[in-house]
Structures are given as structure tokens and as C-alpha cells.
Amino acid sequence: MTNNIKEKILAELELWMEEHGYSANEFAEKSGVPSSYLSYMRRKQYYIMVEKNEVPIDDKYFRLIAEAIGYNYNNELKWTVRQTPQLMQMLSILEDAKKFGYTNIIIGGTGIGKTFCSDIFVKQSPKEVFKITVGSMDTIGDLIDKLCEAMRLNISGSKTKKINGIIKELQRMKINGRQPAVIWDEAEYMKQATLCNVKEMHDHLLGKCALILIGTDQLKTKIEKLKSKNSPGMPQFYRRVKYGIRELKPIDTRFKEFLTGIEDKKLVQFLQRECENYGELRDALLPAMREAERLNEPLTENLVRKVLNLPKTTA
CATH class of the missing domain: 3.40.50.300 (P-loop containing nucleotide triphosphate hydrolases)
Structure with missing residues (x-):
């Protein structure tokens, strides 16, 4: 993890603590990051002294902070919140x-x-x-x-x-x-x-x-x-x-809040036919969306089938 990413995580942490009224000790308890480590990190000191030697603070503590505040520091593709009924x-x-x-x-x-x-x-x-x-x-x-x-x-x-x-x-x-x-x-x-x-x-x-x-x-x-x-x-x-x-209202399995941006109409039909709820839609679609991003390919029915280990369509 680069220092630039660490600085972004810590900047987001300061905003989060101010917004939610958390003290340093309260956040240390919530996140699992030792309070002494957190003190060093907030001062942009990424080393601690152990027997007169400088030892770098493990990257896992920065990841714990990011997880606790919900900060997506590596821009990983995630399931977007949709305003469903x-x-x-x-x-x-x-x-x-x-x-x-x-x-x-x-x-x-x-x-x-x-x-x-x-x-x-x-x-x-x-x-x-x-x-x-x-x-x-x-x-x-x-x-x-x-x-x-x-x-x-x-x-x-x-x-x-x-x-x-x-x-x-x-x-x-x-x-x-x-x-x-x-x-x-x-x-x-x-x-x-x-x-x-x-x-x-x-x-x-x-x-x-x-x-x-x-x-x-x-x-x-x-x-x-x-x-x-x-x-x-x-x-x-x-x-x-x-x-x-x-x-709660029943699900409309046309999934219009989720599928309006998908260009492959066969994929839309496949998802509407195969998925019974939002959870199944996410499980089918998100891994394929990440694979499409990784390969720089369009999101298609056959790509989804490939990721899910299903036979390709011949039509």
C-alpha cells in the first residue's frame, strides 16, 4: 500500500470521525486498530519504535480503518445502492x-x-x-x-x-x-x-x-x-x-432499477428469467461486471454464463 493511499484513508477517517462524533479511543475500539497505532497514523507517522528500531505499521491496520468507515480505497467495483421500492x-x-x-x-x-x-x-x-x-x-x-x-x-x-x-x-x-x-x-x-x-x-x-x-x-x-x-x-x-x-412490497423481477444500463437485451432477458430476487441478481451480475472491467470487454449474456460456469448460448 502506497503512502498516497494511506493518506487518503486517513483523510477520510478524519471526516468520518467528525461527522459521527467519534473520539480516537472510540474509533480504536470500533475498528480494532490499537489506539497507540492510530495516534501515530493520524500524525502521518507510519512507523513505531520497537526496542529502539523503527518498525513499519502493517498495512492491515489501514485496511481496518477503511473497512470501518466504508471507504473504497482501491476503487474496487461494488454493488451500487439502488432506490428500490x-x-x-x-x-x-x-x-x-x-x-x-x-x-x-x-x-x-x-x-x-x-x-x-x-x-x-x-x-x-x-x-x-x-x-x-x-x-x-x-x-x-x-x-x-x-x-x-x-x-x-x-x-x-x-x-x-x-x-x-x-x-x-x-x-x-x-x-x-x-x-x-x-x-x-x-x-x-x-x-x-x-x-x-x-x-x-x-x-x-x-x-x-x-x-x-x-x-x-x-x-x-x-x-x-x-x-x-x-x-x-x-x-x-x-x-x-x-x-x-x-x-415489504414483493419484488418486481423485471429489475428495472438495476438493468436499465445494460445494452445486451439477451442478458437482460436471461437475468429476468433466472433470478428470483435482488440477492440472486447480485450474485449473478457482480462477478461478471468485475470480469468485464478486468478484460475491458462489454457485459454480455455469454460473459455472464462464462463467469457462472454455464453453457454458452448458441442463438
């Missing part, structure tokens, strides 16, 4: 929830862009919005620990003590004029005990902190089934979230 709908839901402290459940199909959109939302307010991804094996204790880590809270003890500490911190943020939000992505994997835990948080944080569950229709079905079975705590949970459920 689902993106605009979901951002509106998230913004309202954050502003008014709502509890919402966002339901959308696989590949519709739910994770992509929530990541954009987190980047807009990294000190106020805390997102965790629910895993299929996660217990309530696992998810509480993930949330503590996301909020940079060092709380030991029982699950009850940790959740009380989380609630107090979110309440403190609201009192100090901030608008906190907690997002659970892939929430269809949540177990009953965790959903009841969200109910408890709702009772303490309604109007003070947004609580948002994001998942597929499996999440809605799970909640409704648990409520119908009169499972402990679920009728109460359902009563609180019933009118906070928001379903």
Missing part, C-alpha cells in the same frame, strides 16, 4: 421507529435487501443504532452477549443483570438527547424465550428506543403460532407488536 419502504420504517421509539417487525422475502438496507441504516448512525444477527444456534444468553458487544458494554453476571444494564444504557442515551435503536436481523431464528425478552425490553423502552426485528414470513408465522398455542408470554408479546408488523 423495498429499500425506500424499509428506510422509512427504520427512520420512524428510531425517531419515535417504536417496536416494529419488518417482514420481507429472501434476497429482497433487508440486511443490505439495515447495514446502510446502521452506517448513518453508528453510535446510536446497534445491530446483531441472530444465528440458528443462538440462545438468549448468546444474543444478550452480542448486544453487549455491539453497544461496547462490559457487564458481567446473570442474564437479568446484563439485560437490565442494556436497558439502563439505552434509557440514558435517550435522556441525553440521542435516538437509540436495536435491530435483530434474521429474527426468524429467535426462540420463544428471546421473543419474550424483546417484550420485556419493549415494556421499558417504548418511546425511548426503537426495537426492530427483521425476518422472513417464517418470523410472522412463528409468532402467530406461538400466540395461538398460548405459549408462555407470547399472547402478551403479540399484543404489543400486532400493529407494528410491516410487510
